[in-house]
Amino acid sequence: xxxxxxxxxxxxxxxxxxxxxxxxxxxxxxxxxxxxxxxxxxxxxxxxxxxxxxxxxxxxxxxxxxxxxxxxxxxxxxxxxxxxxxxxxxxxxxxxxxxxxxxxxxxxxxxxxxxxxxxxxxxxxxxxxxxxxxxxxxxxxxxxxxxxxxxxxxxxxxxxxxxxxxxxxxxxxxxxxxxxxxxxxxxxxxxxxxxxxxxxxxxxxxxxxxxxxxxxxxxxxxxxxxxxxxxxxxxxxxxxxxxxxxxxxxxxxxxxxxxxxxxxxxxxxxxxxxxxxxxxxxxxxxxxxxxxxxxxxxxxxxxxxxxxxxxxxxxxxxxxxxxxxxxxxxxxxxxxxxxxxxxxxxxxxxxxxx
Amino acid sequence: xxxxxxxxxxxxxxxxxxxxxxxxxxxxxxxxxxxxxxxxxxxxxxxxxxxxxxxxxxxxxxxxxxxxxxxxxxxxxxxxxxxxxxxxxxxxxxxxxxxxxxxxxxxxxxxxxxxxxxxxxxxxxxxxxxxxxxxxxxxxxxxxxxxxxxxxxxxxxxxxxxxxxxxxxxxxxxxxxxxxxxxxxxxxxxxxxxxxxxxxxxxxxxxxxxxxxxxxxxxxxxxxxxxxxxxxxxxxxxxxxxxxxxxxxxxxxxxxxxxxxxxxxxxxxxxxxxxxxxxxxxxxxxxxxxxxxxxxxxxxxxxxxxxxxxxxxxxxxxxxxxxxxxxxxxxxxxxxxxxxxxxxxxxxxxxxxxxxxxxxxxxxxxxxxxxxx
Numbered sequence: 001x002x003x004x005x006x007x008x009x010x011x012x013x014x015x016x017x018x019x020x021x022x023x024x025x026x027x028x029x030x031x032x033x034x035x036x037x038x039x040x041x042x043x044x045x046x047x048x049x050x051x052x053x054x055x056x057x058x059x060x061x062x063x064x065x066x067x068x069x070x071x072x073x074x075x076x077x078x079x080x081x082x083x084x085x086x087x088x089x090x091x092x093x094x095x096x097x098x099x100x101x102x103x104x105x106x107x108x109x110x111x112x113x114x115x116x117x118x119x120x121x122x123x124x125x126x127x128x129x130x131x132x133x134x135x136x137x138x139x140x141x142x143x144x145x146x147x148x149x150x151x152x153x154x155x156x157x158x159x160x161x162x163x164x165x166x167x168x169x170x171x172x173x174x175x176x177x178x179x180x181x182x183x184x185x186x187x188x189x190x191x192x193x194x195x196x197x198x199x200x201x202x203x204x205x206x207x208x209x210x211x212x213x214x215x216x217x218x219x220x221x222x223x224x225x226x227x228x229x230x231x232x233x234x235x236x237x238x239x240x241x242x243x244x245x246x247x248x249x250x251x252x253x254x255x256x257x258x259x260x261x262x263x264x265x266x267x268x269x270x271x272x273x274x275x276x277x278x279x280x281x282x283x284x285x286x287x288x289x290x291x292x293x294x295x296x297x298x299x300x301x302x303x304x305x306x307x308x309x310x311x312x313x314x315x316x317x318x319x320x321x322x323x324x325x326x327x328x329x330x331x332x333x334x335x336x337x338x339x340x341x342x343x344x345x346x347x348x349x350x351x352x353x354x
Numbered sequence: 355x356x357x358x359x360x361x362x363x364x365x366x367x368x369x370x371x372x373x374x375x376x377x378x379x380x381x382x383x384x385x386x387x388x389x390x391x392x393x394x395x396x397x398x399x400x401x402x403x404x405x406x407x408x409x410x411x412x413x414x415x416x417x418x419x420x421x422x423x424x425x426x427x428x429x430x431x432x433x434x435x436x437x438x439x440x441x442x443x444x445x446x447x448x449x450x451x452x453x454x455x456x457x458x459x460x461x462x463x464x465x466x467x468x469x470x471x472x473x474x475x476x477x478x479x480x481x482x483x484x485x486x487x488x489x490x491x492x493x494x495x496x497x498x499x500x501x502x503x504x505x506x507x508x509x510x511x512x513x514x515x516x517x518x519x520x521x522x523x524x525x526x527x528x529x530x531x532x533x534x535x536x537x538x539x540x541x542x543x544x545x546x547x548x549x550x551x552x553x554x555x556x557x558x559x560x561x562x563x564x565x566x567x568x569x570x571x572x573x574x575x576x577x578x579x580x581x582x583x584x585x586x587x588x589x590x591x592x593x594x595x596x597x598x599x600x601x602x603x604x605x606x607x608x609x610x611x612x613x614x615x616x617x618x619x620x621x622x623x624x625x626x627x628x629x630x631x632x633x634x635x636x637x638x639x640x641x642x643x644x645x646x647x648x649x650x651x652x653x654x655x656x657x658x659x660x661x662x663x664x665x666x667x668x669x670x671x672x673x674x675x676x677x678x679x680x681x682x683x684x685x686x687x688x689x690x691x692x693x694x695x696x697x698x699x700x701x702x703x704x705x706x707x708x709x710x711x712x713x714x715x716x717x718x719x720x721x722x723x724x725x726x727x
Binding site: 144145148149151154155156157159160161162163164165166167168169321322323353 | 513514515516517540541544545547548550551552554555558559560561562565579583584585586587633
């Protein structure tokens with residue numbers, strides 16, 4: 001569907017839920033609010049305080065506050081948050097904020113779907129993200145290049161191999177489109193931060209918030225580093241195969257890992273003797289960590305729930321096809337095999353495949 | 355003969371203008387020169403004449419160019435090149451396919467126990483070691499199998515990915531396979547994750563039979579899709595209809611026990627997937643053979659073909675087009691001569707044979723044959 005064919009009327013409520021759409025930004029221009037104002041007027045201070053609050057939540061990995069009902073205020077808070085993120089200039093914090101932010105957007109998209117407002121989803125896909133998406137009752141067709149850039153998993157029902165793909169288009173349900181949009185919005189918000197430019201000097205008041213968020217973030221990183229140190233001192237990180245080492249590093253740096261990656265990492269740690277609590281500690285740094293869900297899943301993998309089977313990590317072939325491994329370890333067919341060999345003091349030859 | 359190989363390559367580049375690839379100036383080039391270890395990398399050219407001047411004066415044994423485009427292709431570090439995008443490329447290499455001819459021309463020697471033999475065993479049949487020294491050769495039978503894989507890939511690209519046949523550039527690599535370059539500007543920016551999904555799709559990797567089955571009465575399972583369905587489900591349904599034709603009563607596919615379906619789906623995927631080397635597709639900084647140059651192991655031309663040429667030409671035609679040197683007779687000596695190579699059957703108990711010049715060059719480059727003329 002081309003952008004010109006699509007006419008959607010956006011309400012103030014939409015601007016408040018989706019403040020990143022270009023139309024919302026133009027409403028901010030009408031406000032004629034400058035960065036100087038943000039630092040020096042009462043309205044500006046309110047905006048700054050709300051942006052600060054959101055970023056500190058993101059640092060802690062907690063759910064972000066609901067958007068402001070006044071859409072003008074929301075849009076101003078949203079863009080101020082992005083400017084501060086650009087000022088902090090840490091890709092991992094930007095990723096973390098964007099992940100949390102996009103999760104909230106996903107919830108709103110589901111509500112729109114319940115109300116039957118499919119056009120909102122189409123609007124975001126086509127007009128904001130520039131995707132080639134065509135509604136074909138009762139489903140949606142999306143061009144595969146946008147599908148593969150936004151699919152949340154590389155296994156099971158999300159795997160392209162398991163989809164109906166015709167002449168370049170993947171058939172998805174509306175709910176699945178909402179989930180794809182979550183990734184799309186996350187990447188879009190990251191790109192907005194990367195493109196954000198401040199002309200002139202950052203006013204003192206705004207700069208103070210940039211500093212505060214930076215400090216809170218690096219303190220948080222210290223905690224994460226201590227967990228990593230703990231793992232290395234207890235087991236020796238060299239004993240970990242390169243795939244697990246990479247997943248662990250990504251996890252500890254706050255990257256949002258797909259489900260298959262989390263399963264691989266959790267099952268590995270549990271199998272080399274980590275307790276459920278220790279394993280949970282590693283996952284506490286996910287942008288979307290929820291203690292209740294994570295505990296349930298880790299306990300399940302540990303064999304304390306459900307089928308009472310303690311799960312083994314994927315074997316190497318599967319790690320590679322899930323995109324979790326890009327190495328070849330000589331004579332090793334299973335990540336645990338690498339670990340046990342390394343513990344016995346045997347060096348394993350590792351070759352990077354791509 | 356090395357000087358003869360060099361002289362033959364020199365004569366080829368003197369009489370040939372290698373057509374410059376698209377976006378010539380944004381690509382990195384790499385070359386391996388005769389008798390020199392290692393590769394010259396990070397080379398760039400401003401136009402087709404510069405490229406051809408280089409080929410004429412340096413006479414490389416192997417010539418490669420990047421599938422990626424860069425702002426500064428000659429920057430020595432990847433981080434300084436400024437990646438702008440990369441073509442979506444597929445490499446079909448017969449090494450990934452079992453062909454009957456491997457017994458006729460490939461040889462191995464076990465580095466562990468010293469045993470030797472013909473074919474491409476995974477491990478030494480005597481001692482079980484995987485540490486084998488292998489020598490492989492290419493013949494028309496190999497090219498035919500590679501061509502079948504390339505045609506399957508073209509079908510997947512066209513029907514599933516919507517890439518029409520005039521949007522692909524096909525190259526015979528000059529050795530054991532084909533390279534398929536998708537010429538779509540809008541695919542240039544695909545990242546590695548995306549390329550892996552595409553690569554897995556054409557290989558049928560990660561396909562879960564369970565997702566295609568529906569539980570039915572009596573513990574049997576039905577295939578959820580029919581032959582009209584696009585993509586893998588329809589492809590598998592059509593294959594199943596063929597295999598099960600005797601058991602089909604009425605319109606649809608029969609209901610079967612789950613294990614039987616799973617076996618059938620696995621067989622279908624194995625038969626219908628394209629055997630590509632996934633590393634080439636996933637790598638967004640890859641160097642690949644430059645069309646129009648010579649392959650340094652065979653002396654064959656890296657040959658550009660259109661999709662309809664690939665369909666219409668036989669393996670023999672393709673090899674004939676790729677042979678650029680004459681057929682004057684040359685006497686060579688070599689141990690363990692392959693019995694089938696290029697278009698020729700060599701039936702000789704002796705280590706010394708008379709062969710056409712282009713075959714002598716191949717035997718020399720790939721097998722160290724000594725020229726006795």
